[in-house]
Amino acid sequence: MSPVTCTVDDEGRVLISTRETAVKTKNLRQRPQASLCAFTDNFFGEWVQAEGHAEIISLPDAMDLLIEYYRRASGEHPDWDDYRAAMIRDQRVIVRITITRAGPDVSG
Numbered sequence: 001m002s003p004v005t006c007t008v009d010d011e012g013r014v015l016i017s018t019r020e021t022a023v024k025t026k027n028l029r030q031r032p033q034a035s036l037c038a039f040t041d042n043f044f045g046e047w048v049q050a051e052g053h054a055e056i057i058s059l060p061d062a063m064d065l066l067i068e069y070y071r072r073a074s075g076e077h078p079d080w081d082d083y084r085a086a087m088i089r090d091q092r093v094i095v096r097i098t099i100t101r102a103g104p105d106v107s108g
Helices: 023-030 063-074 080-089
Strands: 006-008 014-019 033-039 047-057 092-103
Touching: 006 063, 014 023, 014 063, 023 047, 023 092, 033 092, 063 080, 063 092, 080 092
Parallel strands: none
Antiparallel strands: 006 014, 014 092, 033 047, 047 092
C-alpha cells in the first residue's frame, strides 16, 4: 500500500488519481484487485479497510473523472485550464475501485 488521497463517486466507488507510470498502475493493470486503508485526518481514530476490483481509466477518457475527483476532494480549482494541462503533462489516470469487502465490523 501507499498513501493516497481518495474520494467516493455517486455510485460508492473509490476514486484515486495517480500517474500512468506509477508502479501501482502497472501492478493494478496486471492484477486488478486493490486494498486500501482509510482513516480520519487525525490518523488515530476510526478507520476502515476495503478491498475491491480496480479499473484504470487513462487519458483522454480520464479527464472528466480527474476533474470530478479534484472537486470532490478539494473543491473548485482556481484555473481549470492549468489543471487540465498538468493532468496531461503528469500522465494522470484515475483508479476506480468497486468495493467488494470492507471492515472491521466490530471493534474491541
